[in-house]
Amino acid sequence: MLRIPARPEALALVRCVVTQMAEDAGLSEEEVGKVEIAVDEACTNILEHGYRGREVKRPEIELQVSRDDDALRVRIFDRARPFDITTYAVPALPDHWHDGHTRGVGIYLIRQCMDEIKYRRLQDDRNMLELVKYLARAPGETC
Amino acid sequence: MRRKGRFQIRSRDRDGARVVYLDGEIDAATVSRFQKRMEQIVAAAGRLVVVNCRGLQFANTATFGLFYHFHDTIRRSGGYFALCELRPKIRDVLRILGLEKELHVFDDVPGALAAARRHLAEGA
Numbered sequence: 001m002l003r004i005p006a007r008p009e010a011l012a013l014v015r016c017v018v019t020q021m022a023e024d025a026g027l028s029e030e031e032v033g034k035v036e037i038a039v040d041e042a043c044t045n046i047l048e049h050g051y052r053g054r055e056v057k058r059p060e061i062e063l064q065v066s067r068d069d070d071a072l073r074v075r076i077f078d079r080a081r082p083f084d085i086t087t088y089a090v091p092a093l094p095d096h097w098h099d100g101h102t103r104g105v106g107i108y109l110i111r112q113c114m115d116e117i118k119y120r121r122l123q124d125d126r127n128m129l130e131l132v133k134y135l136a137r138a139p140g141e142t143c
Numbered sequence: 144m145r146r147k148g149r150f151q152i153r154s155r156d157r158d159g160a161r162v163v164y165l166d167g168e169i170d171a172a173t174v175s176r177f178q179k180r181m182e183q184i185v186a187a188a189g190r191l192v193v194v195n196c197r198g199l200q201f202a203n204t205a206t207f208g209l210f211y212h213f214h215d216t217i218r219r220s221g222g223y224f225a226l227c228e229l230r231p232k233i234r235d236v237l238r239i240l241g242l243e244k245e246l247h248v249f250d251d252v253p254g255a256l257a258a259a260r261r262h263l264a265e266g267a
Contacts, residue, residue, distance in 0.1 A: 007172075008170065008171035008172035009172045011170045011171055011172060012149060012168060012170065012172070015168075015170075015201065029231065029232070030231065030232065030235060032232075033231070033232030033235060033236075034232075034235070036201070036232075037201075037203070037204075037232075037236060040170060040201070040203055041203065041204060044170070044171045044203060047171060048171065093240060093241035094241040094242065094244075094245050097208070097211045097215075097241070097242065097245060101208065102205065102208030102209055102211070102212050103204070103205050103208050105204050105207075105208070105240055106203075106204050108240075109204050109236070109239060109240065112239045113239070
């Protein structure tokens with residue numbers, strides 16, 4: 001479990017940890033890159049939207065990265081405002097860019113990069129976002 | 144907590160273009176500096192801006208939005224904005240965000256400069 005202050009300067013450490021875990025799990029370079037940016041975007045959203053204007057004594061983000069036989073799982077916990085990423089309507093591309101927007105595609109990117117996304121509001125008023133990347137099986141390997 | 148030198152941006156003139164070199168990581172901590180510096184460069188540059196991304200190790204989605212913004216700004220004034228030497232993971236995100244066909248992307252600076260000069264010659 002990694003607990004960091006909810007500050008932009010802490011994102012580099014988050015990326016370092018998830019990248020290393022993704023590499024250790026045997027993901028390809030391409031997939032490691034996808035996990036890295038998906039987690040960064042999720043944490044950035046917490047910093048820039050979740051905690052903004054919210055009175056929290058020590059705004060933090062907790063990161064839990066685990067691997068089982070089938071997948072790499074990144075769970076992100078925070079005490080920011082509730083936000084169910086799974087219900088967010090993503091913009092249409094490339095019209096979004098043509099209309100002059102420069103932001104607002106982080107959630108779209110997370111959905112494109114990860115295989116599963118789960119959100120829960122926990123009983124202790126924390127958000128839990130789980131991002132899952134399936135691990136490829138070796139040829140001939142069975143369940 | 145602060146890591147010095149995580150993102151650097153510099154530029155120089157080359158063959159009539161302004162070539163920008165990005166090094167390090169652009170994320171929520173550094174994207175404002177990237178934007179501000181690029182705005183200065185684009186305002187001062189002529190009609191050709193080439194961004195060499197060989198040293199760019201990470202870029203968040205806001206960075207890509209800004210790439211399109213600068214491309215569009217320069218295009219509207221008749222100029223040419225290009226990216227080159229993108230790392231595979233940067234190029235992947237460009238593709239996912241629907242920008243690979245919207246932006247001018249090249250393998251290297253000479254290729255970008257050649258295309259830019261052809262573009263300007265055709266428009267003259």
